[in-house]
Amino acid sequence: MVARPRTNTTTHFFREERALEMIRDQKARRVWCVGCSTGDEAYSLAMLCLEAAAPVEITATDVNVEALHVAKRAEYPFRNLRHVEPERKARWFKGLQVVDALRNCVRFAHHDIITDVAPAGGFDVILCRHVMVYFTPQEIQRALATIIPALRPGGLLVLAASEWLGTELRAQTPECSWLELTEVGGVIAYQRISPPRTLVQEARVIPVQPVATPALPPKRPPTAPRAELAADRLRREGDTLLDRGAVGLALFQYELALREDSLRPELYLRSALCQLHLGVPDRAREELRRCLFLDPELWPAWIMLGDLLEHVDPERSRGCFERAITLLEGPSPVCEGAFFGSPRVALEATRRHLRSLQEGNATP
Numbered sequence: 001m002v003a004r005p006r007t008n009t010t011t012h013f014f015r016e017e018r019a020l021e022m023i024r025d026q027k028a029r030r031v032w033c034v035g036c037s038t039g040d041e042a043y044s045l046a047m048l049c050l051e052a053a054a055p056v057e058i059t060a061t062d063v064n065v066e067a068l069h070v071a072k073r074a075e076y077p078f079r080n081l082r083h084v085e086p087e088r089k090a091r092w093f094k095g096l097q098v099v100d101a102l103r104n105c106v107r108f109a110h111h112d113i114i115t116d117v118a119p120a121g122g123f124d125v126i127l128c129r130h131v132m133v134y135f136t137p138q139e140i141q142r143a144l145a146t147i148i149p150a151l152r153p154g155g156l157l158v159l160a161a162s163e164w165l166g167t168e169l170r171a172q173t174p175e176c177s178w179l180e181l182t183e184v185g186g187v188i189a190y191q192r193i194s195p196p197r198t199l200v201q202e203a204r205v206i207p208v209q210p211v212a213t214p215a216l217p218p219k220r221p222p223t224a225p226r227a228e229l230a231a232d233r234l235r236r237e238g239d240t241l242l243d244r245g246a247v248g249l250a251l252f253q254y255e256l257a258l259r260e261d262s263l264r265p266e267l268y269l270r271s272a273l274c275q276l277h278l279g280v281p282d283r284a285r286e287e288l289r290r291c292l293f294l295d296p297e298l299w300p301a302w303i304m305l306g307d308l309l310e311h312v313d314p315e316r317s318r319g320c321f322e323r324a325i326t327l328l329e330g331p332s333p334v335c336e337g338a339f340f341g342s343p344r345v346a347l348e349a350t351r352r353h354l355r356s357l358q359e360g361n362a363t364p
C-alpha cells in the first residue's frame with residue numbers, strides 16, 4: 001500500500017451515502033464516527049436519522065484539532081455540500097451552516113484511535129472510513145484493538161467501500177476473531193459476533209456516559225440530589241479519562257456534568273484544563289472566569305488564569321498569582337486533586353514564579 005499523508009482531512013457531505021442509509025435503516029442508536037474530520041459524515045448521518053424520526057447519538061472523534069474546530073462551528077464551503085439536495089439544504093442549513101437541531105445530535109471530541117482508550121463499549125455502529133488507509137499495519141492493529149471491544153455484540157464496524165481487513169491482518173489481531181464479514185442492506189460490514197472479552201481487553205475500555213442524545217437532559221436545578229449524584233459520577237469519569245490522557249473525552253464528561261449541575265466551579269476548572277490541553281486558550285479563559293465567579297477561592301484557577309494572561313496582561317497576571325499565593329497561605333486551601341498538585345508544592349512554585357516575573361520586570 002502506498003503511504004499517504006495522515007493529515008488528509010478530505011471529506012464531504014453524503015460521501016458513500018449507501019452506508020449511511022444502511023445505518024439509519026438499522027435504527028442504530030449509538031454511533032461512533034472515528035476520524036470524523038470536519039464532521040460532514042456525522043452530520044449527514046444525523047440528517048438521515050432525524051428525517052426518519054430515528055433518534056441517534058453520534059460520538060464523532062478525530063485527532064486533528066483544526067478539523068474539529070470546523071466541525072463544531074459547522075460552517076462549510078460550497079464544495080462540501082455538493083451532494084446535498086436542495087430540499088435538504090433548505091431544511092438543515094442556515095446559509096452554509098448546519099442548523100442547531102442537527103448540531104445537537106453530534107458530540108465532537110479529540111481522540112487518537114491509535115493511542116487513546118475508547119469511549120465505553122456498546123456502540124451499535126462504528127464508522128471508520130478513509131482513516132486506517134493511512135496507517136501502518138501495526139497502527140491498524142492498535143486501532144482495531146480499541147474499536148472492536150467498543151462495539152456491542154451484534155454491532156457493526158463499517159469501513160469505506162474500498163477498505164477491508166486483509167486475511168493476514170485479521171490473523172495477527174486477536175480482536176478480529178470477534179468479527180464476521182457480513183452484508184447488510186447491500187453494504188459490506190464487519191459484525192461483532194461474540195463477546196469473548198478478556199480482562200485485559202476489557203481494561204482498554206473506560207466506562208463513559210452516553211454522549212449527546214438529540215434531546216440531552218435539560219438542566220436541572222443544581223440542588224436536586226439526583227443531579228448532584230450524576231454530576232459527581234460524570235466528574236469522576238472525566239477525571240479517569242483525563243488521567244489517562246484522553247483529554248477530549250474527559251471534556252465530554254465535564255460538559256455533560258455541567259448540564260446536570262451548572263453551578264459547579266470544579267467542573268469549569270477541569271473544563272478549562274482540557275481546553276488548555278487542546279490548545280483553545282480563549283475557551284479556557286472563559287471557563288476560568290466562570291469558575292472564579294462561583295468560587296473565588298479556587299487557587300488553581302487563579303494560577304491558570306495568571307499563566308494565560310502572562311504575555312497578554314502582565315499586571316493582571318501578577319495579580320492572579322498574588323491572589324493564588326494568598327489563598328495557598330490560608331489555613332485550609334482547597335485541594336482539587338492530582339491534576340492541580342498539592343497546595344504546598346503549588347505555593348512554592350507560584351512564589352518562585354512570581355519572584356522571577358518581578359525580577360524579570362525590574363530588569364531594564
Ligand SMILES: C[S@@+](CC[C@H](N)C(=O)[O-])C[C@H]1O[C@@H](n2cnc3c(N)ncnc32)[C@H](O)[C@@H]1O
Nearest residue numbers: 009010011035037062063064112113114129130
Ligand atoms: C480522509 S478523512 C476521512 C473523513 C471521513 N471519515 C470520511 O470518510 O469522509 C481522515 C481523517 O482521519 C483522521 N485521523 C488520522 N489519524 C487518526 C488517528 N490516529 N485518530 C483519529 N483520527 C485520525 C484525520 O485527521 C482525518 O480527519
